[in-house]
Amino acid sequence: MRSDEAVPPGQIANFVQFLRNVGEPRDNQLGGGTYGFGKGILYRVSTASAIVVDSHNNDGDQLDRRLMGACLGETYRRTSDNIRFTGRHWWGEINDDIPDPLTGSRAVAVSLDLGLPGFSDGRTGTDIAVIAPDFTLGTEEEHEEMPVSAQDVAFRLRRALYWNLWPKMATGKHSAKMNFTIDVEGRELEFLPLTELPIFGRFAEALDTVRSGEYSPFTMKKYQTTLGPLGRFSTEYTISDKFTTDSPLAREILTHAPVKPPYRHIARMRSAELVVDYLEGDPLGTPDFGYLGVFRATDNADKYFAESEPPTHDSWQTGALSGDSLGIVRQAKQYINQECRALAEARSGARTKVVEGLGRLSSALGAIINNATGTRATLNNGASNSGSATAPRKMSEKSFSVIRQSRVVLVDNEPCVEARVAVSLRPETLTLDAKASVVLPNGKLEKEGDEPAGAQKASVTGWYPLDSEDTPVLGPRITVTSGMAREWAVRSPLLPDVAVTITVQEVSTE
Structure with a gap:
């Protein structure tokens, strides 16, 4: 529960990493994060810069309940003695002048008093409550701050889930790795399967191809014997006219899409299958036809691409890289661009799953x-x-x-x-x-x-x-x-x- 405590063998210090530490290297192999900065958004969207975390975990063979508040604010100096403080605060039970989480029955009681969902059904997991959420968000188009309703925020969250986490949803050939729900004051928002949504169905087919092994491999001769393939690539052709839909959800998602016609976009991701960005390739030359695809780094090359990501995990940048990481990440982008150019020129055949009539x-x-x-x-x-x-x-x-x-x-x-x-x-x-x-x-x-x-x-x-x-x-x-x-x-x-x-x-x- 404290940063200075040794972690017993066979355990992972998830609590410490989430509530105590910032900037700690990941210890989860092939995980999506790198240095733990992403959780800062939880504090950022709170007008009080504060959250309350309620967890029910199976630490070893025993179930354990923990409840704690935390704040990530600005640094300041106490005027009485000029001591500088980091701006980090915790609420819990004070032991030796250090706040620890409430545990056991006391955590259960306070959770009920605060109106948190709790874990009366016996499930394990974590609830994170954002204190006084900031509903003044910059619009996606104009970056102007304007007040929005809770429902507007929920719609925006849903769009973010689709565009960033669609690989975690059911793709057609593979079941969902996560289940997503959003409700506003008791009303649950609709989530449609990827197969029923324009664009996402084609992305999902490309990802299924990558997962099934019928992909086009990205290799570099230098690493062929030591690392093997460094990435997996697949594309699916699409027709823009087919994207007409009567679904309000589909229209909303397409209106705020990070990809626009003519479609020629590749979703880039690491082994964790969290979308990093959508890289534009060469268009096919007609607005009616396009392609959508997936590039996923292999497990052996994952660390090199992780080093290229900023704390927001929304791009692969080479400016601060050197050595193997620089060469692999830079060459991967060139490979994707070359494959997209080949699709546009239609000279080397489509790098998709084998179908009748490929020639x-x-x-x-x-x-x-x-x-x-x-x-x-x-x-x-x-x-x-x-x-x-x-x-x-x-x-x-x-x-x-x-x-x-x-x-x-x-x-x-x-x-x-x-x-x-x-x-x-x-x-x-x-x-x-x-x-x-x-x-x-x-x-x-x-x-x-x-x-x-x-x-x-x-x-x-x-x-x-x-x-x-x-x-x-x-x-x-x-x-x-x-x-x-x-x-x-x-x-x-x-x-x-x-x-x-x-x-x-x-x-x-x-």
Whole structure:
């Protein structure tokens, strides 16, 4: 319970480290902290710079209850004798002029008097009460101090939990490592699974890949034999249009997100899986498509990355590093940037988990970059199509025109590729065929039968009227007569991770 006491073998001085000491090196291997400065935020958000800590622990084979107050204030001098004080204060039971925590039944009684939750259910754990919390917080956008309600603080805490601690939540393939709840005056806030939230679902998939062993390793030749891989890296492609959501929680989280479109962000973390920051890579060249990923330091390299983190643990800085730490941390950032650049250029293949059609994925993404506008529709009036989009044609001489090239849209909350076509009915009936194809890196279209084994083929769902109540026409062919709609949307299912183009051509009825 005191800093000058020797720690018995097999025990960890958690109480002393939390309430007595500041700046002590960690003794928890691969732990998230380094020197114990992070707990200072608890005092910072108190207008009295004070907290009360109530703990129920299993010290050895016996349950132990401890209650203590603490303050981390400014230094001062006592005017009567000019003695300088550190500004640290404790409240408890005074023994030999030193405050110790209340223990046992006395701790239980005072905890009840203070209205703390207590541990009547027998569970072990720790409750930390912030005295007179400061609800005057700087806004996240303008850094201006303004008063906010307890509910506003709770919403902000929830956003912080998601963006900093989402790896501790259930990721789809792995169960949650922590359970989070927030309640305001008895009303509990909603927490949605990562799989139901935009962006987080893709981050979670990348982390699952890192955990499962199908990752891309970051290695350095110098440390190959001694440390092995120094980091694990994985990415998942994403589509921005799919992020439309009716969930108030999802909208709130995206509004205050540290990552903004076009998405090309890598969540960096150490072995403890606490998000350090989100590193921006090269964009894919179109706002509709992007990627999200994870870089996690390996256990063998964890200490080198820990040395690069400031007390806030929100970046990997190399300014004060030297030797192995400097080389590893600096090279890790270069590695991530190179991998992201490779994704954007689509030359070396995606560093993601192995999927069918990986070669086609790389080629198709190359087409996105080369053509600079992404998935698109092209016009084909009978001639062979080169795969590059043309501008919409005037309808004065043509029987139909593509009035909007393909783009990713949401229809009934499902993404698809859609192009829009207008017809002039010259002659009075017009038959059109639509074809959906995967774009290759040279701009040409993938031929039927050339797709990788097991890969899903591009197909046309049907034609859907835009300016009338006509019935949709399923399949790739439509015959338009004088009484039918003049503008149609032709749609194709969205294929994962490839560029799809829709070609339209007139079919001769002779």
